Amino acid sequence: MTASSLITLESVLWALLGLSGFITALFVATMLLPARAVRGMPTPSGERRYYKLNGMALWILTHMVVIGSTVVFGASLSPLITVWFWPLLVAANILSVAIMLWLYIGGKRRLEAAGEAPSGDGALADFWYGVELNPTLLGVDLKIFAYQPSLIGLHVLIAAFGYLHVETVGTMTPQMFLYQGFWWLYLFTHYRDEAGLTSMWDIIAERFGFMLVWGDLTLVPFFYCIAGWTLVSQSEPIGEATAFGLVALFLTGLWIFRGANKQKHRFKLDRNTPIWGKVPKVLGDRLLISGFWGIGRKLNYTGELTVYLAVALTAGTGALSPFAVFIWLLTLLIHRAWRDDKRCRARYGELWEAYCKKARFKMLPFIY
Numbered sequence: 001m002t003a004s005s006l007i008t009l010e011s012v013l014w015a016l017l018g019l020s021g022f023i024t025a026l027f028v029a030t031m032l033l034p035a036r037a038v039r040g041m042p043t044p045s046g047e048r049r050y051y052k053l054n055g056m057a058l059w060i061l062t063h064m065v066v067i068g069s070t071v072v073f074g075a076s077l078s079p080l081i082t083v084w085f086w087p088l089l090v091a092a093n094i095l096s097v098a099i100m101l102w103l104y105i106g107g108k109r110r111l112e113a114a115g116e117a118p119s120g121d122g123a124l125a126d127f128w129y130g131v132e133l134n135p136t137l138l139g140v141d142l143k144i145f146a147y148q149p150s151l152i153g154l155h156v157l158i159a160a161f162g163y164l165h166v167e168t169v170g171t172m173t174p175q176m177f178l179y180q181g182f183w184w185l186y187l188f189t190h191y192r193d194e195a196g197l198t199s200m201w202d203i204i205a206e207r208f209g210f211m212l213v214w215g216d217l218t219l220v221p222f223f224y225c226i227a228g229w230t231l232v233s234q235s236e237p238i239g240e241a242t243a244f245g246l247v248a249l250f251l252t253g254l255w256i257f258r259g260a261n262k263q264k265h266r267f268k269l270d271r272n273t274p275i276w277g278k279v280p281k282v283l284g285d286r287l288l289i290s291g292f293w294g295i296g297r298k299l300n301y302t303g304e305l306t307v308y309l310a311v312a313l314t315a316g317t318g319a320l321s322p323f324a325v326f327i328w329l330l331t332l333l334i335h336r337a338w339r340d341d342k343r344c345r346a347r348y349g350e351l352w353e354a355y356c357k358k359a360r361f362k363m364l365p366f367i368y
Contacts, residue, residue, distance in 0.1 A: 077156065111131065
């Protein structure tokens, strides 16, 4: 941490103002920009909501603002790292708590006004997991919207590492170029397939509480960019063979990750949608056993981990910190795979046992 990035009361207050302005600008933009209405999957109550999605438009607008400011005014994003990163991190935590308190108090009031019973889990659990499933503000679904400051904020910080790197080293090394390119392609494919959000467990069944709010506003943007700290001062370029290997690893992981999720999402919408050119096979009229889902039960997790491993490897193997996200996700997803397997065994019984014989592997074919 440089002296200019030390946390002071003044810097945190300015960071709070700036971060609040950024989130507000995205919120206003999401209300004004064209959006498509996508019908979601049934919630635990059986309701199927319509979600307005315009994340791609917001992402492109952010590109236009950043690139335009750089070209026209000579602006740089590097102060976000050298001056504002740590105050912004503190501000993000403060905002996460403040937003959650607002959601908690307002949610309780709305439930009482609607005559609905509280969860019964207690105040602490309600604060952590949330009170409402789909809170809205001015017609905007807040759980869907939270992905925008989360992922666009992450991308702005990643770009800021690129600006600082060029200003420090004098050029962009191949590894920093790959770091920037990997994240750009990851986010492009996310927004291209944004409708897939509507079939995610978080959207369908998780209440919007501090766990999701803090994860979106603090954890993702400020933790997932961690490899940038190592890359920013690297001046020695990696070799061509290493670069091609990283590209192959990343693209393989992204193909598995996005492909598996898209297959499951399309199957939920229409069971006759072809997978790999063929009509999907279904076990017991309930479980998909075609495509990636006929090979392994959680290959989408495998693809996601491969993506983050490739991103970490852009920084080399000389430091452990770039691998923090990969290690954290590895433990999280292994546990989630075990939890999902346990839940599915309880739900499907013998049918799940039959499915496991078809899709024998959880995450790594022939290994796990």
